[in-house]
Amino acid sequence: MFIITLQGHEDSVYSVKNEDNEQVLYLFVEEDDAVRFAMMLEDDRNYPPMHVVEVDDDAILSACKHHDYEYSIFTSNDFVIPPEENYDSF
Numbered sequence: 331m332f333i334i335t336l337q338g339h340e341d342s343v344y345s346v347k348n349e350d351n352e353q354v355l356y357l358f359v360e361e362d363d364a365v366r367f368a369m370m371l372e373d374d375r376n377y378p379p380m381h382v383v384e385v386d387d388d389a390i391l392s393a394c395k396h397h398d399y400e401y402s403i404f405t406s407n408d409f410v411i412p413p414e415e416n417y418d419s420f
Contacts, residue, residue, distance in 0.1 A: 335381050343355060353400065
């Protein structure tokens with residue numbers, strides 16, 4: 331799987347607040363989808379340069395469950411765009 335971070339700050343992982351005001355980590359199955367989403371953040375939302383990082387599937391899911399952190403897994407069949415509102419963060 332792949333996550334999105336700030337370039338040069340790989341400890342800052344992109345997440346989005348959901349309707350319950352909880353942070354949700356975005357996980358992408360395909361690197362191309364993560365790269366495309368990161369490009370949309372940079373272009374449409376004027377984010378600083380982003381970096382796509384490959385993570386071990388089991389490790390990231392285990393860490394999320396251990397820390398009771400919400401996550402969404404996006405496959406190549408999903409279409410995801412950055413939220414219009416300022417709910418996204420690192």
